Amino acid sequence: MQVSVEDINSVKKTLHIEIPEETVVQELDKAYNKLRKKAKVKGFRTGKVPRSVVVRLFKKDVQADVTSSLIQSSFLDALKKTDLKIVGTPNVDPPKLEATGPYRYDATVEISPELEDIEYRGLSLKRTNYKVLDEEIEAQLKMLQKNMARHQKIAEDRPAQNDDFVLIDYEGFKEGRPFAETAKTENFNMKIGEGPIIKDFDDQLISMKPGDKKDFEVKFPQDYFNKKLADLDISFQVTLHEIREEVFPEIDDVLAKKAGQYESLDELKKAISDNLEQGYNKRMEQELHEQIYKELISRSDFELPDVMVDMELEGIIEEAERSFAYRNISMEDIGLTRESIAEKYRDTAAKQVKRHVLLGKLIDQESLTISDDELEDGLKEMADSFNQPIEQIKNYYNQNKNKIEYFKHTLLEKKAIKLIIDSSEIEDVEPQKEEAAAED
């Protein structure tokens, strides 16, 4: 067998492979003889069909079979000979197999990029030290307070005013007749001034007292969001039952207890600040990583095989589909197709692949390994973040042996990053004000 390699670019090659005649004939003979034993042809007993008849009837099938098996075996040999590490599936366009003569075909393959050793030491990185500010905690508490506000009937006897919450019954009539879009609604809770129906409607409610009934007419504008109501005069009959006000709970231990499993306000504050801090740490880490990748890629740029990008892209799309499915919406509903996502995220995918390749190279270069202890720690961390007992996680991986290899690789990549960070110069910088505000 003869193989020659033609470079298309650094990650794409075409292999010209030639299989000698003897091998071809041998394979064909084998296939026909096998078929002769089993073929059922009218006029012949099974196994007694002469070869000429078999050839005539099954030539196409046999040739297709033999071609693919020839390609398979010769391709593997060719890879061994040429010592290429391919990714994805080779692209082969097999010509027709002739009964005599050698068989030639071309296979286009993509190989993972060959990298020079990476000089990863001595990067200068900037680390932004985000701090959790008291104001942020306050803001979070305020939000919590608002979420937990209750509506309470007001004690005093006064007419409704702006910003009051009112409990009303209403029914709208179009030209004196009940109208489906404004059917009778009872115990409707609304805030005057927010205008859930229309601002004019709210204005009419002001100065009504509990128990009051009122008839009035409202004109809906032409560009009203509900097309069925737009540009219509509707007369409403409204009964006001109750005026309510919003009562904010005090920010104290009681609130903390209600908000979750917190014993005291301090505990809640601590939880909030922990949460924020975690977010900041993550962000810091990400920014660091971002810098590292940028730096490394600028130090050793390389071409990427399309298949790797495609594979990564596939993962991204699947992830997106899953998250949409989780929220019970399909991608088509919001006007996305697999193709549009693929186009949008192609660069992201390429970037991610580059990162993986770089880290993979680094792992090789430094021959990093994961010891059993480290694996154990990694599993433990995962168990914590999923809130599941570590045994369960272990069980899962015991059943899925190939996943554990993947997980190990993730750990290795983490280790590689840590190695880079450890051997870099890190400059701490204070966060810029506007960035801090941008959070959330």
Added chain:
Amino acid sequence: MMPHDVIKRPLITEKTSIQKEKLNQISFEVDRRANRISIKKAVEKIFDVNVDAVRTIQVKGKVKRRGLITGKRKDWKKAIVTLKPGERIDFFEGV
């Protein structure tokens, strides 16, 4: 009768394969009205060969029954054509 009307189809079975290998004979199903002479002419014309001899056989259709109902497959005529030595016919696209 046109040559293609005379010869309906070649018969390819174990028996005819052996005859072909050993005796250089080819078998056909032919029109029942055809005789040896017209078969010889038809074969020579269609396959562009020289025919040495033709033998014909009336094949009786088998009687087939399914329960009480009996039926009969149609009778047909078989022709065994011997080619002159050195001649051969390569099949087949069906005639």
